[in-house]
Amino acid sequence: MKAYVFPGQGAQFTGMGKDLFDKSPEAMKLFHEANEILGFPITEIMFEGSADDLKETKVTQPAIFLHSVILSKVMGDSFKPDMVAGHSLGEFSALVANGTLKFEDGLRLVSRRALAMQKACELKPSTMAAVLGLEDQVVEQVCEDTEGIVVPANYNCPGQLVISGEIDAVNLACEALKEKGARRALVLPVGGAFHSPLMEPAREDLARAIEETKFSKPICAVYQNVSTKAETDPERIKENLISQLTAPVKWTQSVQQMLSDGARSFIEVGPGKVLQGLVKKIDRSAEVASAEV
Structure with a gap:
């Protein structure tokens, strides 16, 4: 098919x-x-x-x-x-x-x-970040535990998930994700927090x-x-x-x-x-x- x-x-x-x-x-x-x-x-x-x-x-x-x-x-x-x-x-x-x-x-x-x-x-400064090399569940949990608005936004393929939210919350989540072993947690050059x-x-x-x-x-x-x-x-x-x-x-x-x-x-x-x-x-x-x- x-x-x-x-x-x-x-x-x-x-x-x-x-x-x-x-x-x-x-x-x-x-x-x-x-x-x-x-x-x-x-x-x-x-x-x-x-x-x-x-x-x-x-x-x-x-x-x-x-x-x-x-x-x-x-x-x-x-x-x-x-x-x-x-x-x-x-x-x-x-x-x-x-x-x-x-x-x-x-x-x-x-x-x-x-x-x-x-x-x-x-209306509100916001951004997204690409997270590589972690299980989806780990990324989801970090987003949940991070203060402010940050959520999983794009489940692109296994080991590649984009997160989205307030600038401070996304930056905090990126630091936490790196500590959890993410290969990369990189803020993207986008104008806002799409799919959040x-x-x-x-x-x-x-x-x-x-x-x-x-x-x-x-x-x-x-x-x-x-x-x-x-x-x-x-x-x-x-x-x-x-x-x-x-x-x-x-x-x-x-x-x-x-x-x-x-x-x-x-x-x-x-x-x-x-x-x-x-x-x-x-x-x-x-x-x-x-x-x-």
């Missing part, structure tokens, strides 16, 4: 999507449509902008979403997923690819999400937009970050998507469940190869590849 997986923030690069735009009239049409929906020429930034331009909050998330979704559309009949999943932001791409959301609705939600997250980051309780204002903002958006019956199950299970009920998918901003990304558990449910090959749709690397660390025997037109 084929699982199509969609990357999240951090996978952007200068020139992303230009080959699709040049090669496919359908891609060109969708990129032009995206410029209209967003109200600014995101294609110019994607194709010609600098790395700093692409890091702008209002650009990064829509750019990755567009690259992934348009690639899946241009694949045409060769895009035949038995299941889909996306890492954080990538879940929105997955939901357009499997027919739960329309392209324009998905893009509007992603744009709203990016701006809501930026606003939440400005500090994203509650963003969750509330995005929830209103999600509630007003039509979710359809998908062509195949989506394995969501929050539940890690195969989801096909539009209302359940909607609930999980609303919870996603303040809940951890359970990528390890989602991939393990997909494997258990019969996934044999994982095809990454979008920029980069990060998810292929994570899947291989979760199960060496899994086949991985990049989507191609």
Whole structure:
């Protein structure tokens, strides 16, 4: 069985999507449509902008979403997923690819999400840190024992967990984790504490937009970050998507469940190869590849 997986923030690069735009009239049409929906020429930034331009909050998330979704559309009949999943932001791409959301609705939600997250980051200084070389349970316990807000945010693969929260609490947790034997506990250059309780204002903002958006019956199950299970009920998918901003990304558990449910090959749709690397660390025997037109 084929699982199509969609990357999240951090996978952007200068020139992303230009080959699709040049090669496919359908891609060109969708990129032009995206410029209209967003109200600014995101294609110019994607194709010609600098790395700093692409890091702008209002650009990064829509750019990755567009690259992934348009690639899946241009694949045409060769895009035949038995299941889909996306890492954080990538879940929105997955939901357009499997027919739960329309392209324009998905893009509007992603744009709203990016701006809501930026606003939440400005309310309270916060950060994230990557922890390598410890069991999940050890990291969870340290977060629980640390004063202030710090929580597990991204379960990326065994031995790689990202924590998120208040700056002081994250720094304290990093020191404690190093004492527990972490190979690394490194604060990341991010603007805020994604997938933590500090994203509650963003969750509330995005929830209103999600509630007003039509979710359809998908062509195949989506394995969501929050539940890690195969989801096909539009209302359940909607609930999980609303919870996603303040809940951890359970990528390890989602991939393990997909494997258990019969996934044999994982095809990454979008920029980069990060998810292929994570899947291989979760199960060496899994086949991985990049989507191609």
